[in-house]
Amino acid sequence: MNEINILWVDDEIDLLKPHIIFLEQKQYKVTTCQSGTEALEILDDTNFDIVFLDENMPGLTGLETLNEIKERRANLPVVMITKSEEEYIMEEAIGSKIADYLIKPVNPNQILLSLKKNLDHSRLVSEKTTSNYQQEFRKIAMDLSMVNTYEEWADLYQKLIFWELQLEDIEDVGMTEILESQKVEANLQFGKFIEKNYTDWFSPGADAPLMSHQLFKEKVVPELSDKQPTVLIVIDNLRYDQWKAFEPIVNNYYKKQSETSFYSILPTATQYARNAIFSGLMPSDMEKLFPQFWKNDTDEGGKNMHEDDFLKAQLKRLGLHHIDYEYHKITNLRNGKKLVENFRSLKNNDLNVIVYNFVDMLSHSKTEMEVVKELASNDKAYRSLTVSWFKNSPLLEMIQLSQQLGFKLILTTDHGTINVKSPTKVIGDRDTSLNLRYKTGRSLTYEDRDVYAIKDPKDIHLPALSMSSSFIFAKGDLFLAYPNNFNHYVSYYRNTYQHGGVSLEEMIIPFVVMEPK
Template sequence: MVKARLLWVDDEIDLLKPYILFLEEKGYGTQCVNNGRDAIELCRSQRFDIVFLDEQMPGLSGLDTLVELHSSYPGMPVVMVTKSEDEGIMNRAIGKKIADYLIKPVNPNQVLMSIKKILEQDERMTEVLTQEYHDLFNLLIGEIEDCRTPDDWISVYKKLVLWELRLDQTQSPLREMLAVQKAEANRLFAKFIRKNYEQWIIGGTDGFGPDRPVLSTDLFERFVFPSVDKGEKLFFILIDNFRFDQWQVVKDVVGECFTCREDIYFSILPTATPYARNAVFSGLMPRRLSEMFPDCWVDESEDEGKNLHEELFIKSHLERHGRKCNFSYHKINRSLEGEKLVARFAELEKYDLNLLVFNFIDLLSHARTESRMIRELAPDESAYRSLTRSWFLHSPLPALLAKIAEKGYKAVLTTDHGSIRVKKGVKVLGDRETGVNLRYKVGKNLGYDPKRVFDIIRPENAGLPSPNMSTRYIFAVNDDFFVYPNNYNHYQSYYEDSFQHGGVSMEEMMIPVIFLEPRL
C-alpha cells in the first residue's frame, strides 16, 4: 500500500534515481518531471500529497512554479529544494507558504523526515478538525432547526462555508457529514423561502428589519448611494455567478490592497441573470421593470439577449433617486477586454461611478456543463473554488483593484446570484414556450409535483411578469433540477453534478457584497 504520492520537480532528473528507490522502499510512490510547466500540468490530472520543487530550473523557475501551484492548489504542501543558502530566496519561498525547505546536497533521511513531519502535521490537523466539528455538530443542527430570520440563515450559512473551506485541506470523512448537514440546511431553507418570500416582495422596502433581508433591488440604496452622496468616487464591480465560498478563497488577494467589510444579501427569484442582475441595476422588480421598459423586456420564450439594456437601467435608477453623478458601464467577457480597461484607467477616473461586470464565473459554470475537460478540472465544490481562485489571480481584476486602491478610491465587489451543484432530476411538463433553464420554469401549462418545487401561482405577488393570465413560475429546491420526461435518463446523467442557478438554495440566494476601502 502506498503511504503517500509524491511529485519531485528537478531539471537534474537523472540524479534523483537513488532518492526514488529509497522512497519507494519506504512505501512512497514518487513521480518525477524536469520542469515547472510539466509539474503544473501533472497536478491538474493527478493528486499529490507533497511536491518537492527545485528552486533553480531553466525556464519557469522554482519560485514561479510555486506561485502557480499555490494559486491553483493552495492546500498542497510544497517542499523547496535549493543549492543556495541565500536568505532572500528562502524568505520569498517561505512567504509563499512552503511546507518545508531542503538545501542540496540532500540526504535521503532528510527527505524522509520532511515527509513524515508534513504528513503527521496533516494527521494532527485532521484530528483537531474532527474533534472541533464533532463538538459543533449538534450545535449546528440546533441552529439550523431554529432559523427564523434572514440573519439566522446568514449566520448558519457562513458557518457551513467556513467548515467546507477548513475541511478542503483534509481527506477527512467529515466532508461527507458536512455535505449531509448542508443538504438538510438547504431543505429547511427552502421551507423558509416558501413561507416568507412573497411577503418580502409585497412589503417592499418598508419591510426592512429582521423579517426582510437586503434584496437585489436594494443594493444601490445600501452600498452605492451613500458614497455617491458624499461625493466619493466609487467602483462597483459585479462578478456574475459568484458564490460566498468563492469570495472566501480570493479575499486574501483583495485584502492586500483593501480592508474588506463583507456582508451577504439575498438574490431575488429567479436567481438568474435576466432577473437578478437587471433588478440590481434598475432597482426594480422584474414585473415593474417590464412595465416601465416594455421595449427592453424580453420574455423567456424569446431568443433575444436579456441583459442588453443594463446601462439604460442604471441611468434611470440614478435619475429616479435624484442622483446626478456621471457614470461609466463596462461588461468584460474576456481577459483581453479587462486588460485594455486597466490600461485606460485614467479614463475611468473622470467618472464619479464606474460599474464593471465580469462574466467569467458564469461562463465557467456553463462551460463545465458542456465540456468534459472542465468537469474533470472541477469535479466538486472544492475544485470549483480552486479553479475560481486560479482564474481570479490570472484575470485583470487584481491589477484593476490595485489601481483603485493606489488612487485611494473605494469599491463594492458583489454578484447577482450564485449556483448549486445539482444531483436529482425532477420531472416537469411544459409547452414549447417554456424556458430551458434547469432550476426554474415559466409557463402557462406546467405539469409538476407541487411537493417537489416552490411554485408561484400569482406572479404579481413575487414581482414577476405574467405574459398570460395563467402564467406561473416554479423553482427547483435543494439540489434538484428540472428534466422533461422524454429521454429522462440521458438528461439526468448529462446534467448531474453540473453547477446550475435560477432556483432556491443557500448557495444561489445568499450571496456576497463587500465594501472595499483602500489600505493607507
C-alpha cells in the same frame, strides 16, 4: 509514526550531543555532519525529511549551503539555526524559503516544536479541525431545527461555508461527507422557509432581508463620494464560497471595510436578479415602466442588453444626476484586456461599474464541455478553478489598478449557483421557459414537494407571460427535466452548475466594501 530522518549540520556538533540524544529517545533518527560541503555530499546519497543548519560555519556558510540545498531539493524543509540576530541574515534565510528560524542557544523543546510544526503540521491541523467540526456539527444540527429568520439562515450558511473551507485542507473524506449531508439538509429546510416567507417579504412594512432591487440604493449609494472614486464590480454568478476562496488575493491590495450578505430575488437568474440591481426595481415594474428595455423569458434577443439604461434611470430617480459614471460589461478576455489598458481614464468618474461575466461562462461551459466537467467535478474543484482563473485574469489587474488609483472597491454578484444532482419531472407546453432551475408558462405539471410554486406571478412581482402563467422554482439540488428523452437529458445535466431556483448557494450572496491598502 514512520521514522523521521534528520540531518543536523553544525561545526560544533559535539556540543549538541544532549539535543541529539533527546531526539533519538523520541524515535527520530539523526545524522550529523560538521560542514556545508559534507552535508551536500550526504544529501546526494541519502533522503532526509528535514535539515537543521547552522548559519555560522567555516567554508560554505549556512546561507550558501541553504541555497545549494534548495537547488537540489527545493521541497526539503530547512531550519536555520544562528547565533546572530542580524536582520539581513533573517531576511536572506526567509527569502530562500526556510521552514523555520531558531536563535542559539536552542533548547530541545524548541527543536521538537519546530519538527512538529514542519513535519506533523498537516496531521495536527487535520486532527484539530476534525475534532472542532465534530463539536460544531452538533451545534449546526441543533440550529437547523430552530433557525427561523433570514438573518439566522445567512449566519448558518456562513458557518457551513467556513467549515467547508476548513475541511477542504484536510484529507478526511468522512467529515466532508457529513458536511455535505448537512448542506443537503440545510437546503431542504431553507426551501421550506422560503416557501413560507418569500411572498410576505414584499408586503409593506414587512420584516424582510435586503434584496437585489434595494441593493444599489441602500448599499452602494451611501458609499459614493466626490472625494474618492468608487469601482463597483459585479461578478456574475459568484457563490459566497468562491468569494471566500479568492478573498485572500484581494486582501493583498485592499482592506475590508464591511462585508454583508443579501438575498437574490427569484428567479436567481441574470435577467431578473442583475436587472433588478441596476434598475432598483422588481421585474414586473421593469416590464411596466420600461417595456422598451425588458424582455421576458420567451422573447427573442438578449435579456441583459439594457443594464446601463436601467442604471441611468435609477440614478435619475434617486436625484443623483450629478454622478459621473461609466458602465462596462466584460464578456471575454479581449474586452477585459482592453479595459485594463484604458483603466486610468476611469479616475475622473465618481462611479465605475464593471460587470464581469467569467464565472457565469465557467458554469455554462461545465455543462457543455467534458474537460470542464472533469476540472470542476465538485464544489471544491469549482472553487479551485475560480481561484486559478482569478489569479491570472484581467479582473485582478483591474483591482490592482483600482488600488493604485485610490478607488474604493465594492465587490458583489447578482446570484449564486448550485451543483444539481437529481432530476424532478415537469411537463409544460411549447411556450414554457427553458431554464433548468425555474419554469414559467401555462399548464405546468410538476412534483409539488420538489418546487416552490407561484400561481400568480404578481404575488412576487414577476411578469406573467399570459393570464394563466405561473412560476415554479426547483428546491435544493434538483433540476427540472421533461419526461420525453428523460434519460439522455438527465445524464447530460446531472452534476452541472445551474441557477434560477431556491437554495442557500443561489440566494445568499456577498456584498463587500473595501479600501485600498
